[in-house]
Amino acid sequence: MRDTCGVRRVLVTGAGGYLGLNLLPRLVATGWTVRALGPHRPTTEHALPVGVEWVTGSVLDEEILSEAMAGCDAVVHLAARITLRRSDPVAWRLNTRGPALVAAEARRRSIRLVHCSSVHALDCSRGGVITEDAPLSGAGRPLYDRSKAVGQRAVLAQVAKGLDAVICLPTGIIGPIDHRGSRVNGSSSPPQEALGRRWWPEASTGWMCGTSPPASRSPSTGAERAGPTC
Structure with a gap:
């Protein structure tokens, strides 16, 4: 549904995260009216672009999600949690239930x-x-992989019912706004350096990015680290 002036409105979930903060100004620059949803409003250091409407809340709250999506022409679902833990109920729920709720609401409203x-x-x-024709991750794969696969299946289930959807499967994402200094991006690293990073085996979880082998650590600790999205 468009407003009376014909302006396109988009909801961005997980808008306060790394990808969201890089996407918001691009959407504004291309003429979209942007509504941003996230649990925490960005700090003044990473202020929202002028005109962006902020909604504090979670995609797991169906009432807030429905209200945030009202009057929108499209929704970009970014809300997710990257984890290297073997057990992470918060990440599992956000990465699986979140896409299911967003996709169902988008289909109900007939928006992309x-x-x-x-x-x-x-x-x-x-x-x-x-x-993209490769099979989705299943048993035996890390928790994050399986959670993203389940979330994608939930979206595809709504597509089968008529949802208009585009699914993106990014590897490592590099952008100028990085408030956490991620390993892949590196807030002080030029793009060419970040692109030249090498892969190294990580004992408990598979593969990780880095310019040199990481220090060894006990796989039994389950300590969470900012992992690469690639």
Whole structure:
């Protein structure tokens, strides 16, 4: 549904995160009226672009989600939690239930959904060239991989019922706004350096990015680290 002036309005979930903070100004620059949803409003250091409407809340709150999506032409679903833990109920619920709720509400309102999944949703264990036709991650894959796969299946289930959706499966994402100094991006690293980072095996979880092998750590600690999205 468009407003009386014909302006396009988009809801961005997870808008206070790394990808969201980089996307918001691009949407504004291209003429979208933006409504941003997230649990925490960005700090003054990473202020919202002028004109962006902020809604504090979670995509797991169905009432807040419905109200936030009202009057929108599209929704970009970014809300997710990257984790390297073997057990992370918060990440599992957000990455699986979140896409299901957003997709169902978008279909109910007959608006387009752009869902940010991950290459980790695909089963990369077979090696070789990975395409979108690869099977989704299943048993035996890390928790994050499986959670993104379940979330993607939830979106596809709504597509089968008529939802207009685009699913993106990014690898490593590099952008200028990085308030946490992620390993992949590196707030002080030029793009060419970040692109040249190498892969190293990580004992408990598979593969990680870095310019040199990380220090060894006990796989039994389950300590969470900011992991790469690639």
